[in-house]
Amino acid sequence: MLLWQKMMIGLARSESVTRRMQNSRYMARFARRFVGGRDGAEGLERAKTLREQNLSASLFYLGEYVADPQEIATTRRALSDAAKGLGASGLDVHLSVDPTQLGAMLSWETCRENVTALAREVADHAGNGRDVLMLDMEDSSVTEPTLDLYHFLRNEGLPAAVTVQAYLHRTPGDLARLVADGAMVRLVKGAFAESGKVAVTGRHDRDEAYRKAVVTLLSPKARERGVYPVFGTHDHRMVAFAEHVAATNGWRRDQWEVEMLLGVRSAYQRELAARGVAVRLYLPFGRDWWPYSIRRVGENPKNLGFVFRSMAGG
């Protein structure tokens, strides 16, 4: 599996493969499985079709760890266009952003200006008042400034939420502050190769850390404070655990949700939504779709079938 994943990451990083794939009419069909569209307007259109299936969306502009000012400006414009479309869409949409897409590689000051302006646009255009700017959480070198950025936005009265990684040793302390703040928190296991100094490393310990964080986010105190937990996981054991804790502690179905990636465990997503669990899909958009999509194949070789079917025009 590791070799397979490495091969797919190699394909994701190859510029010539990326160019060829992104120009291929057939491969665009494959991208549709994992990617919402080429721009914010297409992403919002896709969000509308998901809404018909009782699924909400979290739009994400493809790209991360960007140091080129021009590219940062392009990202900013794309996200801004998406934010401006929120009100007209009448949907409940989150706008997900990585701080390193919006200037953190240059300076946190630049990042803060970009993210604050974007959060203001979300606030100005939010149709039903439920749209928020969700900060993704990247590697542990940026955990502290990302949390600071979240608290800054909240102090400004802006509609912001933040992702927290269960695997980090520091997370129980961060969650205590976020619970006191009545925050919207997206809980994920954590996706970066961190050392044992900053994070638990084994699968079992990672799952245990996730369960502990679920208990914190779904505690009676968190409910009183108005916390809104978003469980970002495809792991049915974690979702079942959250459902159990939520029911035990008297959380209503509209007070928390589960978020998964578009195209990953789609049948399970529909099954959850059908039995009343609020489900949101992470909906990436943008022209740079190949590296993101082929990484999803790396995570699950079954997805290779979609590549072949797309090439065959099926």
Ligand code: FDA
């Ligand atoms: P994991 O991959 O640990 O799988 C556990 C079990 O779930 C599997 O053994 C299997 O039983 C089942 N399962 C999972 N996928 C399956 C599949 N495709 N088919 C069948 N069964 C499957 N990370 C980060 O560091 N910062 C971030 O900001 C984010 N943001 C984010 C947003 C959203 C919406 C999601 C879903 C995830 C993230 N992540 C993230 C990634 C996250 O940290 C984590 O790496 C991945 O979600 C993988 O962990 P899971 O909890 O999904 O299950």
